Amino acid sequence: MSSSLQSLFQKALVVLFTVTFVLFYVVHEKQLNRHSLEETTTPAQITHIDRVIRSEIITAKANSILNDRTSARSALLKCSPENHILFLKTHKTGSSTIANIMFRYGDFRNLSFVLPSFTMLGWPHRFHLFFAHHSISETPNILCSHARFNKRPMNRLFPKESSKYITILRNPVDNFESVFNYMELGKRIGLGNNPDSLQLFLERGGIPFTMMRKINYEWLLVRNPLLHDLGLSFKFYQNLTAVNEYIQFLDKEFDLVMIMDYFDESLVLMKRLLCWNMDDILYLKLNDRQEEEKNVALNNDIRENIKRWNKADVLLFDHFNKSFWKRIEKEGDTFEEELATFRQRATKIKQSCVTNETRLQFLYAEKYVKGYNLKHDLPEELRRLCEKMTMSENTYLKYLRGKQKKKMRLIEMGPQNYTELSREMKEDEETWDSANDLVYEPVNLAV
Numbered sequence: 001m002s003s004s005l006q007s008l009f010q011k012a013l014v015v016l017f018t019v020t021f022v023l024f025y026v027v028h029e030k031q032l033n034r035h036s037l038e039e040t041t042t043p044a045q046i047t048h049i050d051r052v053i054r055s056e057i058i059t060a061k062a063n064s065i066l067n068d069r070t071s072a073r074s075a076l077l078k079c080s081p082e083n084h085i086l087f088l089k090t091h092k093t094g095s096s097t098i099a100n101i102m103f104r105y106g107d108f109r110n111l112s113f114v115l116p117s118f119t120m121l122g123w124p125h126r127f128h129l130f131f132a133h134h135s136i137s138e139t140p141n142i143l144c145s146h147a148r149f150n151k152r153p154m155n156r157l158f159p160k161e162s163s164k165y166i167t168i169l170r171n172p173v174d175n176f177e178s179v180f181n182y183m184e185l186g187k188r189i190g191l192g193n194n195p196d197s198l199q200l201f202l203e204r205g206g207i208p209f210t211m212m213r214k215i216n217y218e219w220l221l222v223r224n225p226l227l228h229d230l231g232l233s234f235k236f237y238q239n240l241t242a243v244n245e246y247i248q249f250l251d252k253e254f255d256l257v258m259i260m261d262y263f264d265e266s267l268v269l270m271k272r273l274l275c276w277n278m279d280d281i282l283y284l285k286l287n288d289r290q291e292e293e294k295n296v297a298l299n300n301d302i303r304e305n306i307k308r309w310n311k312a313d314v315l316l317f318d319h320f321n322k323s324f325w326k327r328i329e330k331e332g333d334t335f336e337e338e339l340a341t342f343r344q345r346a347t348k349i350k351q352s353c354v355t356n357e358t359r360l361q362f363l364y365a366e367k368y369v370k371g372y373n374l375k376h377d378l379p380e381e382l383r384r385l386c387e388k389m390t391m392s393e394n395t396y397l398k399y400l401r402g403k404q405k406k407k408m409r410l411i412e413m414g415p416q417n418y419t420e421l422s423r424e425m426k427e428d429e430e431t432w433d434s435a436n437d438l439v440y441e442p443v444n445l446a447v
């Protein structure tokens with residue numbers, strides 16, 4: 001055979017091999033996708049998919065093409081649910097919806113929460129153990145109320161090696177607009193409470209630090225609200241090196257930084273990180289502002305000025321937005337399938353629980369947000385789930401406090417509040433002269 005014929009033959013062999021290889025890969029991919037898409041509506045079915053994928057994994061073990069894809073999946077199969085979670089609740093980032101998910105997860109499993117006396121765990125102060133005095137456990141399961149990040153005391157309650165640290169961010173433009181509106185910052189700094197106050201605030205160069213401090217404690221969110229909640233001091237707000245270093249620090253501290261703008265993607269990532277079931281992350285959007293309270297006049301100049309006023313938050317968001325999408329890329333094709341299934345299930349539960357009409361839901365003081373109307377005649381178990389999914393944060397916290405109090409009573413059987421404590425103290429007001437057996441009889445001291 002001439003050398004040119006030989007090389008032609010070799011090339012043909014390479015082409016043939018490549019075509020076979022590609023065909024084999026495509027057939028396998030299709031099989032996996034078919035199984036995943038067909039069978040994903042209930043947890044039992046998801047377990048079924050897992051079984052199907054597991055058996056595919058075994059038969060395809062020799063196939064190196066599938067190894068990358070299956071190793072991620074099999075890692076998931078081996079995991080066990082995480083029950084020690086610190087969710088750092090940032091302001092106006094959809095965090096109440098996430099807290100509701102955490103409440104239900106812990107509530108349905110009787111886990112212990114670090115609960116505030118009312119809504120917040122010492123915020124706007126940085127978190128300290130003192131704020132967790134209502135906790136019934138030294139190793140609580142979940143902290144998900146507003147608390148300003150503080151590494152040492154938080155690590156003490158939630159050791160890094162056995163807990164997951166999660167938080168959520170939102171694009172700084174919409175986040176700041178929401179914070180400004182919610183905290184009525186315009187009114188507080190004398191610019192009125194109409195939609196123009198934000199524009200005025202930005203045009204006048206924001207607010208000098210000295211003037212900021214004269215406002216009630218909401219002033220703390222008047223610039224870079226995300227980094228404020230994540231613990232950065234004001235003195236670093238305009239220091240690029242410090243901000244970048246702090247972002248790197250947070251990157252190490254948090255196991256997952258979710259992004260509200262991609263809420264469902266965030267939840268699927270969280271579900272995978274925590275090894276939870278899909279039903280655990282079902283939700284109904286909470287704390288949605290009434291339409292008339294939304295600022296519709298955010299033109300490009302205002303948006304740009306919000307970014308310039310909150311430069312540190314922009315850096316923070318950009319960093320974690322990038323790593324968020326890198327992380328999703330690494331999750332592989334099954335991520336999209338799971339996301340689609342989750343969205344179907346979330347739509348279904350919404351249709352089952354609530355009507356299309358909204359109502360006003362009381363938050364506190366004069367604050368109301370959009371609330372839901374539950375459907376009538378829901379089966380008992382579903383009704384209980386729907387009620388809890390639509391419960392405001394404060395109502396759920398009150399319920400959990402009551403529940404933990406009862407649990408504490410079972411452990412200790414002691415007084416639970418100051419009225420009971422003072423009743424206990426009353427015993428000490430009864431005179432010892434009610435008995436004389438051990439009455440004091442001093443020796444007669446010789447004079």
Ligand SMILES: Nc1ncnc2c1ncn2[C@@H]1O[C@H](COP(=O)(O)OS(=O)(=O)O)[C@@H](OP(=O)(O)O)[C@H]1O
Nearest residue numbers: 091092093094095096097178263285286287288289
């Ligand atoms: N699932 C989901 N998807 C998208 N957006 C959502 C979701 N859940 C809550 N939200 C929006 O989040 C805002 C409320 O945030 P928080 O719950 O963190 O508020 S609070 O700080 O606890 O008061 C509030 O935004 P604004 O209305 O712009 O203020 C909610 O509409």
